[in-house]
Amino acid sequence: MFRWFASKFIKHWDETDRPEVRMACGQMASALSIGSNVLLCALKLATGLAAGSVAVVADGVNNLSDAASNIISLIGFRLGSRPADAEHPYGHGRYEYLAGLMVAVLILAAGLELLKSSVERVLHPAAPEFSWAMAAALAASILVKLWMMAFNLQAGRQIASRTLTATAMDSRNDAIATSVVLLGMAAAHFTGADLDGWLGLGVAAFVLHSGFTLVRDTLDPLIGRKPEPEVIDAIRERILACPGVLSTHDLMLHDYGPGQRFASAHVEMAEEDGLTACHAALVALSREFLEKDGLHIVFQLDPVSKADTEENRLRTHVSRRAKLIDQRVTVHDLSLTRAGESVTVRFDCYIPADVEIPEPELRRVLENIVREQYQAADCAITIDRDYMAPPH
Ligand SMILES: [Zn+2]
Ligand SMILES: [Zn+2]
Structure with a gap:
């Protein structure tokens, strides 16, 4: 009709x-x-x-x-x-x-x-x-x-x-x-x-x-409402399906009306793949999103390496121990900086919204995990309760 x-x-x-x-x-x-x-x-x-x-x-x-x-x-x-x-x-x-x-x-x-x-x-x-x-x-x-x-x-x-x-x-x-x-x-x-x-x-x-x-x-x-979970899941699936992508986090989506949607996401890729190749893959991916879905998306490339660095060891340690809180907990964007004697450890921790642990408690647990290895470390931890991250 x-x-x-x-x-x-x-x-x-x-x-x-x-x-x-x-x-x-x-x-x-x-x-x-x-x-x-x-x-x-x-x-x-x-x-x-x-x-x-x-x-x-x-x-x-x-x-x-x-x-x-x-x-x-x-x-x-x-x-x-x-x-x-x-x-x-x-x-x-x-x-x-x-x-x-x-x-x-x-x-x-x-x-x-x-x-x-x-x-x-x-x-x-x-x-x-x-x-x-x-x-x-x-x-x-x-x-x-x-x-x-x-x-x-x-x-x-x-x-x-x-x-x-x-x-x-x-x-x-x-x-x-x-x-x-x-x-x-x-x-x-x-x-x-x-x-x-x-x-x-x-x-x-x-x-x-x-x-x-x-x-x-x-x-x-x-x-500015949280988008439908199906929309977020579909975007995540597509990003994860891109060759070379190891994982993704901190997705943000802004809706300015039909046909005017903007997004950003962090994407972890192997350092060994080479900067140029990773960049090319992400450019192709964002172009595909624009053409197929009218979605303007920007990626932040987070390189991860398999090398035996201090940061990698700490990340593995924190990830493994944090899994004891809940199997789905993951850690991203971990950095370790030294200034003289002091050590600062920054990272984001993703924890599903349905895990009922109060935030101060969660921070204390995570800080203790870091301090098992760096006793006097200053910790700056961002908690992501959802794949849709608030700005941070
Ligand atoms: Zn994050
Ligand atoms: Zn990141």
């Missing part, structure tokens, strides 16, 4: 890694949603107001807030696809998240308003008149929303857009909410019970819930 529309209206529609194609797909999906939502809202307001049903009016306002959110996504796609400029070297991708946040605030405001009018209706019941026009508007709305769900789901998958997948989920929820209103109205009509205020309350709670969810989903990437 999405494919049909896209192939009719967008040039090179299947080359979705091109920013202009991505923008066009996003805009087309948003424009269709705006049109449908405005239409549904008008239908429900007209029939709902005529019959005096607070639940149907609430449902119509819900569609209006959806239209507002589609407009903001449309603007988000437009602004977000602007290329990087002098002031914004990482592109404008986060506009898409910012647009989502504004939508969320609008939805919350609409939800509060609906809550108020529904509570009033529960306190002062006034049964709405049943009208077939209103029932028809609701039934049509359910069908349109199911169609919008399918369409946005396909479009969202095609261009990997959170905004569109969120719209699809919202459409699904709207279809459910409207079904409940329709069933409630039918029940009221045939049994004479007055459910209007309660149905309105249900719809209002629903609108508020979707607003809160949207706040959370758009705020997280703006503040």
